[in-house]
Amino acid sequence: MRSLMVIVFLFLVPLVLYAEGTNFVGQRPPELQTKEWLNVEKGFKLADLRGKAVVLDFWATWCPPCRATLPHLQTIWNENKDKGLFVIALSAEDRAQVEPFIKSNNFTFPVALDDSMKTNRLYGIKSIPTTYVINPIGKVVWQGHPGDKRLEEIVKQVVSEAEEFMPDKLSNLPFELKLGREVSKKLSTAQKYVEKNEFAKALKEAEKFANSEKAGEEEKKDGAFLVNRIELHGEKLLKKVELLIEKKSYLEADELLTAIEKSFSGTEIAKRASERQKKMQSDKTISKELTAARLLKSALEKIQNNKLDEAMETLKKITADYADTDAAKEAQKKLEELQQGQSEEKSKEEPKEEPKGESGASPKKP
The missing domain is CATH 1.10.1200 (Non-ribosomal Peptide Synthetase Peptidyl Carrier Protein; Chain A)
Structure with missing residues (x-):
C-alpha cells in the first residue's frame, strides 16, 4: 500500500508543478487585454506599473492546483503590497464564476478577467497555473508554477528593487549611478561610461557581454548586472520626474528630462523622457x-x-x-x-543735516 502511495505521489508532483507559457524571461511581456477587474476601483496596464514589482498569475476556479496556490499568492500580496509589489490573478472566466469564489475565500489581490482569451493567447498559456514575475523596469525575471519554492526568493529580489522607487528615496536620488561593486576588467569601458553619466554608451557596451555566447560566465553575469542597474536607474529618474511634477517643481523636472534624454540618447528611456517633456510643455x-x-x-x-x-x-x-x-x-x-536694500543704501549715502539753534540758525562754533 505504501509503495502504491509513493508511486501515486511521484506521478502527481510533476503535474502539480507543471506550468507552460511563452518564455519571456529577459523581455517585456505582452500587455494585458482585460474586460473587467475585481478588488480594484479601476483597471490598469502593465505599463502603468513601471517602478513596481508584479506577480502575474494565470488561473481558473475549476483548476485544483490553482485553488491550492492562491492562498500563497494572498500571503505574498499581504506581505509586500506596501513595498511596491502587485499581485494580479488573471482568469479567462466570467465575473459570475470568479467573483463569488474570490469573495468566499477572502482574496483581496487585484483580479483581472481576460478579454476573450486574448491575454492567454498572447502569453501562449497551455497549462495553469502559470506565473510570471516582472521587475520594476517591466521585464520578466522568472516564470513557472506558483508552488515553486524559487518564487519566494525571486519575489524578495524584485521587491528590494521596487523599494528603491519609494518617494523618500526618489526625492534624494542623484543623477549619478553608484554601482555598489566592481565588475570584471573586460567591462571596464562600460563602467567608465557609467562614471561619466553616459548611460546609453554604457548600456550598449554591457549588452555586448550580457547577450554574448562567447563571453565567459563572469562577463555575462557582470554584463547582465550592469544592464539591469542602468535600466533601473533610468526608470527611477523618470519616476523622480513625476514626483517633481506632483510637487509643481516644473523647471527641475524639465531640466532632469533634458539630462535623461542626453545621457540615455537612442534608448527607450530617452524616448519616454522626450515624450514626457513634450506633454509637459504642451500643457x-x-x-x-x-x-x-x-x-x-x-x-x-x-x-x-x-x-x-x-x-x-x-x-x-x-x-x-x-x-x-x-x-x-x-x-x-x-x-x-x-528695493529695501536699495532704499537702505540710499539713506546711508544722503548727508545728515546739522542741528539748528532756537532761532533756526546753525549754532556758532566756539
Missing part, C-alpha cells in the same frame, strides 16, 4: 509656470553677478506678466528685498 498651465521659473532663475543669476538693475527688471516682468504663477510669488519677495 498651458505648466508651460506658463516653466517660462516664469526660467525667468526667475535668470534673475537670481543676475543678482549673484551683482547685476541688480537687470535683475529687478526681470523680476518686475515676472510679477506683471506671470502674476498667477508660483514663480511670481518668489519674484515679488526678491523684488521687495532688493
Whole structure:
C-alpha cells in the first residue's frame, strides 16, 4: 500500500508543478487585454506599473492546483503590497464564476478577467497555473508554477528593487549611478561610461557581454548586472520626474528630462523622457509656470553677478506678466528685498543735516 502511495505521489508532483507559457524571461511581456477587474476601483496596464514589482498569475476556479496556490499568492500580496509589489490573478472566466469564489475565500489581490482569451493567447498559456514575475523596469525575471519554492526568493529580489522607487528615496536620488561593486576588467569601458553619466554608451557596451555566447560566465553575469542597474536607474529618474511634477517643481523636472534624454540618447528611456517633456510643455498651465521659473532663475543669476538693475527688471516682468504663477510669488519677495536694500543704501549715502539753534540758525562754533 505504501509503495502504491509513493508511486501515486511521484506521478502527481510533476503535474502539480507543471506550468507552460511563452518564455519571456529577459523581455517585456505582452500587455494585458482585460474586460473587467475585481478588488480594484479601476483597471490598469502593465505599463502603468513601471517602478513596481508584479506577480502575474494565470488561473481558473475549476483548476485544483490553482485553488491550492492562491492562498500563497494572498500571503505574498499581504506581505509586500506596501513595498511596491502587485499581485494580479488573471482568469479567462466570467465575473459570475470568479467573483463569488474570490469573495468566499477572502482574496483581496487585484483580479483581472481576460478579454476573450486574448491575454492567454498572447502569453501562449497551455497549462495553469502559470506565473510570471516582472521587475520594476517591466521585464520578466522568472516564470513557472506558483508552488515553486524559487518564487519566494525571486519575489524578495524584485521587491528590494521596487523599494528603491519609494518617494523618500526618489526625492534624494542623484543623477549619478553608484554601482555598489566592481565588475570584471573586460567591462571596464562600460563602467567608465557609467562614471561619466553616459548611460546609453554604457548600456550598449554591457549588452555586448550580457547577450554574448562567447563571453565567459563572469562577463555575462557582470554584463547582465550592469544592464539591469542602468535600466533601473533610468526608470527611477523618470519616476523622480513625476514626483517633481506632483510637487509643481516644473523647471527641475524639465531640466532632469533634458539630462535623461542626453545621457540615455537612442534608448527607450530617452524616448519616454522626450515624450514626457513634450506633454509637459504642451500643457498651458505648466508651460506658463516653466517660462516664469526660467525667468526667475535668470534673475537670481543676475543678482549673484551683482547685476541688480537687470535683475529687478526681470523680476518686475515676472510679477506683471506671470502674476498667477508660483514663480511670481518668489519674484515679488526678491523684488521687495532688493528695493529695501536699495532704499537702505540710499539713506546711508544722503548727508545728515546739522542741528539748528532756537532761532533756526546753525549754532556758532566756539
